[in-house]
Amino acid sequence: MAISGSVWRLLLTGLVFHLVYIGTVFDCYFTSPVVHGMQQHALEKGEAKRLVLIVGDGLRADLLLAKNGFPMIPSAPEVVAPHLRSIIETRGAFGISHTHVPTESRPGHVALIGGMYEDVSAVTKGWKTNPVDFDSVFNQSSATFSFGSPDILPMFARGATPGKVEMWCYDEHEEDFTKDATALDVWVLEQLRTLLHNATSDAALDARLRGEKTVFFLHLLGLDTTGHSYRPHSKEYMVNIQVVDEIVKQTEALFSEFYRDDETAFVFTADHGMSKIGNHGDGDPDNTRTPLIAWGKGIRGPLPDSSPSSHDAYSTPFGLSHLLRRDVEQADVAALMSALIGVNWPINSVGVLPDIDPAKPGYLQAKDGEKTQAEAALVNAKVILEHYRVKHVEKKTHSLLYRPYSYFLHAENTEELPGESQIALIDEMIQNRNYYQARLQAKEFIAHTLEGLRYLQTYDRTMIRGIVIAAYLGWIAFVAVSILLPPDEHLSGSKPSLHIAAASVLVGFWGLFARQHSPSTFYVYIVFPCYFWDQVLVRASKPVLQYVRQGQSGSIIKLLLRGLLVVGALQSMVAGYTHRTIWSAWFVVIGVLWPLVAWPTQARNENWRLLLAWTSSCLGTAVFPFLSVHQEENLIGITSGAVAMYAIGVFGIRRFKFANAQEGGLFKTVVFVLLNNLGWSVILVNIIVHDLRDKKGVSPILRFIGWGLFLSTAVLPFILRVGRDSPHARLLSFFLGFGACFVWLAIAVEGLFYVMYSLTLCLWVEVESVLHARAQQGSEQRNKPAGKDASTYRPKADDLRIAVFFLFFVQVAFFGTGNSFYLEPVYRLVPVFNPFLMAALLIFKIVSPYIILAITFSILNARLDLPPFSLFLVALTLTDVMTITFFLNVTDTGSWLEIGQTISFFCISSLLLVWSAGICAVGEVLMAGQPRGHAVKQSKKD
Template sequence: MAVTGSVWRLLLIGLVFHLVYIGTVFDCYFTSPVVHGMRQHSIERAEAKRLVLIVGDGLRADLLLAKNGFSMISDSPETIAPHLRSIVETRGAFGISHTRVPTESRPGHVALIGGMYEDVSAVTKGWKTNPVDFDSVFNQSSTTYSFGSPDILPMFARGATPGKVKIWCYDEDEEDFTKDATALDLWVLDHLAALFHNATVDPQLNNRLRRDKTVFFLHLLGLDTTGHSYRPHSKEYMANIQVVDGIVNKTEELFREFYADNETAFIFTADHGMSQIGNHGDGDLDNTRTPLIAWGKGVRGPLPDSSPSSHDEYSKPWGLTHLVRRDVEQADVAALMSTLIGVNMPINSVGVLPDVDPTKPGYLLPREGEKTQAAAALVNAKAILEHYRIKHDEKRTHSLFYKQYSFFTAGEASEEVPGDAKLTAIEGLIQQGAYYQARLHAKELIEHTLEGLRYLQTYDRLMIRGIVIAAYLGWIAFGAVSILLPPSASQSLRSALPIHLFTTIALGAFWALFTKQRSPWSFYVYIVFPCYFWDQVLVRAGGPLLRNIRHARAGSLAGYVLRGTLVVAALQSMVAGYTHRSIWSAWFAVIGILWPLLSWPRELLSENRQLLLMWMTACLFTAVFPLLSVHQKENLPIILFSSSLIYAIGVIGLLYTPYPDIGERRRFGAVICVLLFEIGWSLFFTILIVRDLQEKWPVPRLYRFLGWCTFLAGIVTPFVYPAPRSNPHGRVLSFFLGFGVCFVWLTIRAEGLFYIAYSLTLGLWVEVESALRPYTLAKDALQPVTAAKAAETAEHAKDASTYRPHADDLRIAVFFLLFVQVAFFGTGKSFYLEPVYRLVPIFSPFLMAALLIFKIVAPYIILATAFSILNARLDLPPFSLVLVALTLTDIMTITFFLNVTDTGSWLEIGQTISFFCIGSLLLVWSAGICALGELLMAGQPRGALGLDGAPDGKKVR
């Protein structure tokens, strides 16, 4: 396979295919919850005149309600939130509101206020605003007065009736992670108080505020900001909870003073929780358990717990086991709020009112008792059933062979409108006064309707899965055929014509089916890939492959099967490494110790003992990091140590990297000196800024300005003032130091040491493969494996245009996949925000994400340059090994895809989606990085190495 247009064509097809097929996981497992054209339903009589929703953004349930929840902090009070706890114990109902992934602020608020769970793919379509206009409790109210963050409030005003949702937001610059975030929450309280004060002198405002069905929304962002900055088990987070508790108390006082009645209902909850390390974007269970406390008009008081207990190990330490804990799903809160103030349930809401289930205590204390609960259950059933009917009509009209959900066909085959008979039965029970039975029937209808809704949303899943698996298997076959078989092996045009005709008919049939079903445009694109791949495989390999199998010896076939089995087992172990990080350590133990001792030729072991020892040491050093805990705290001494090591490596490289040309030597020295200067200043300013942040002192703007200068200069220098190309090691050293600046500024603990270990291992890998290659070439040629013969055989392997992969190339590709995965997972979830605050104190999600990505990119730059050197040393065409790796990786991708689920725990859902996306994107990303590596290392010496380890047999000092 020459470095021609065919190589680029194959690489481009692979990259486009993998990028496009990332969307299949969302088309297969998730659909937009927004449906138009629905009728709305509401309860006839409201229980409260107005509602106050208070959301403590990022508040964990256990840290709010537990006694001695902050025992790790000296002098912490036993009860952190005495006012909210007194509500739970004396006059309110409480429980856990279970959130769903993605556990971010926007999806959490959409679920709470809109009653729907955002399409998971929507998080890729915007940061603050839902990409699709949606209905909400706010839009159904007479007026909603909202106060808080500019990241949350505007999205509820965008799709609402003009003037229905009024917002007061502080400036985005106020979201400073280095300031006391409680000021944001107190700002909300102050502006609520100002609103009531203005109403005393503004009759029109006073009248609007006193209307029925009015909602007040207080968004308290301080806890989220404090948790990110100091983590949840800090005294700062504890103090912010105390501030929030005081705000709730003062809010009640404001409403009592202004309205002088008892017609206000209150709900306190959170959009998401927070993990131990201060993150909430994953599936950690501490992110998904948020508090729910309701009290005021229309809400019941505390109830004694019964047997079996409503508590588990999670809530037993709270000291509330004598009271009923009533858990809900997050979308259920919207149904509860709608019922309390008597507004229509939001369109597309799938929330279930807690009072629907008569076997468990709900949250309501209605005037008419169970009659109202039964009526509310009926309204809830109608709202959700309407959602099902719209989807049902759509599928029945456009599906080629439509099959109704079984629950609505049993005994109702002649019914045109699903569920009508069941609604009529519930209404009859209510009229007869059988409220308990009516609620039971409504509960059953809602449960089956939600299952039916899921049935319709996943109606095409089996077909999509089949297309996806056929496409990935087709790519594997297509890649293997393109790499292994010469172009001359393809069939003639006449013999290939029937295959092309069959493929065209199949593609046309699928497109016709998609047109009938009004499938998304992406389906038309998805089906093109498997059709094209298998068409090309049959055309190119149909005859030659059968002939090769027929004439192959049993021993060689067995060898192919054994190698294939080992490769599949290796890739599946990498899949397991996504959930068991110790597997990466086991991998380094295997390739560092077992592989050389059991597989290397004896001559190589005896002649390269120093290389063997260094390789073993580097692999074992790198193997340590996946075993470290992902929960890390800022450690300045380790940051200083790792930064000093990076600096020392630069000094050693400066002294001992050879350049025969004096001009190149001077240029190299200048580049390295500049980079060492930037690393030194980066370390100096990092120490100053970390000290100020730890002491909670304001960081001078001059420090941040100079910090940005050194950070950007370190990254840019190797690109704008590159080291000479004649010695690739010198060029790699410049990139190592340039991106080492990232690990001075953005490391929290041991990431810098991992960067060093990983880079050294990659450098030694190049030397190991270069030393091993001549022996394997001679062995493949069935010649005596001697040093002289190995070097001679390597000389005949320089013609890249005749490249066909050797067995060793398969192993190298697997090793490359290992290094790709370890670059991402080597130090665990190193997405800590504390280091980012050194450069960006103000909330800026895209800039913060960019800095974290820089830290992720750095190891890949070293991998790209090392892999380019390896290609040059082995005299292989650029991207040849990457193509082998891209072909192999879809064995992993298929496994990840089949493991994706949208049921079970939220942790499982989040992990399976992210693993599939990461598994697909990492290899696409790596191919792009390797292209950059070829560009950065262009002009380096090429050719097989002599056994002394120097290009063309020349020894390097």
């Protein structure tokens, strides 16, 4: 059937709208941390001549510090990092550095070294290149010598003064997840050793190394690589911690031997932690808690624990409860390093020096004692205030009816600069040697200034929220009137005054945005609600009034009640994002309760075999959401999934018959090849997994063959479009083609889920066909031809239910198993770090069930003799009920797990709609030419 231009326009508008509006969550809740035109500040004199920053990439605090942290490993030592522990116990300060989401390497290092939390746009560049220019401690140093990964070091050299940051990086291909990653860390130590050795015969180099305000940066990537490959609780991760501990020990010895003084400060920390399954990037608490250990020149020694205790249940296993634990936010580390060597705070730093709070011991042991701490507090207050002042001037200059943050309102009345009197007061206290009160005042002032900065950064939040809600509600109404009202009624209520009103609102907002110098995205955001509501009012005003005048209010009430039921169902799906067992409950409802309550008794009796198969399939699929998301690599589970796919393929060869012998022969050939590839894939995966477990790596030959099998299996169904007259035969070829990825990229039972999910979808088509046929019996509509395209389609109550079911299957395809994002299976094909290729493979694995959903949904459309995209248009009307809920739930406060989840859920909800639309389009293309309702019935009679 043809798809009209109006339907294409509707679909395209929806896709563009949802893609654009994903950006609203960042404009509303997260703004760029970079502010230009600020004055920089520094302490007059640093405590140390040089600083050594050592970052154990991907190091969890608990596994470094806990006693008996690896009980699952025989003969594991009680203390896995004895040297670092001895520093904590005898000559250093320690605590937990709490990271922000996203817990990735790049934003973590930017926070540590730049003192700011990364602009989220960096994710589009793989957290590699600089989306915005930023300052850093390295750039403020006299010279920085950095060693480590080519993924981290270049970004600090790129934005720095030329020649200030020198770097030594290994090649990218050395980041091999199948090799011993400790070699990367040992390489860093050897490069440092070589540098110091070369200085003994190079006077110029020796002079640079001995200069003040010098920084050495050792980036140790091994733990991150090892954690991804073997997970944090593995023997390999434990050994890597021991290697890092030894590197720290030898680094100290190298500096002691080369400099022969006590002017070096050391800071050891991590950019992020790692979850139990070897992943990071979200708000999992194990990803956000990293160790911070500081010692050397200018750093205090260990202190007895405070009262109340600084420890909690998390740090009790450390066995360090007798010592003070001083926690910091990750950006605070940059402020600490700046104070230690006396350089300017990075210009965009929002870090707070731990020593500002006079009620808690910090990390510094300054030569001038509390005086230096008070002066550092003053510097920190000036740094934070610069942020507020620049933002304040920007908002005051461009905003209408601007109201400054309440703490600084008095400055508006006295015409002084915001914070000027408070800064003067702190300075006066220092001059009067009232250091305690100066620090206390600075602490309070910084807290208020950071709140004020947040106030200004979120100044437009209420307006954006209003625009977003208006846009999503407008889209729902726009799609509803597009598919509910006949085309002639679309034009009957057209009024020029409504168009003029919408245009006036649009121009008014554009004028406001221009006055406020708002981001260009704001101009785009406001277009959508203006357009949607203009179209809704034009198309629906007259038909709705006529409907009410005709006395059909009872029908309206029924429609509202049905709408409330649908909204309730959609809200339960919202809850399913955080409570996966809800998806299992859904399967019980549609597999058991729905047939008992809603099916006609005669339909149940006549189709009891179909009912039994449907119920069994739903209950079988319901098992998977109950499974833990934390899975170990399981070859039995992987092989079982492949065997189930193989059995279905063999059944298909024997079951499907073709009138055309040539078509039947081609089908059997394609399926035979796919089954052959599937079988070899199972064999190769078993071999590769055993080789990886034995640390033999992946043979290049096996990897080459694996890629050949993987790609050919996935591509073959697209090239040879078999079963043109048999939709299920064509579906089988795609099922087997995409099944290979659940062998190569599965960690456990994803293949079995793929089988059960696909079977449930196929049975859903049969169930809906039976119910549709029974509903058509005796109906006046049964002999009426279906509309030529979706523009003439008008949905019925059953279509609304089918659309809700479709949305349910869309969600289950993503959330049915919680183990789609494991990196371990990816190493079978991509052993060397390549974020985009790895992500592409994981996305391909996620897409695979959607291809099956798209094909079965297309078959369902054909079985019901409905136009293409007609049922999807109904779903399109419903899904943004969920999206609005997720948008309103987004938060940038609370735990990092809550922040990360709320952002992710909104983006997933928006993208799944876009994704589903594309997949449905693919399904219509793949199933083009299939027999439709009346033809299917006739073929069954024949």
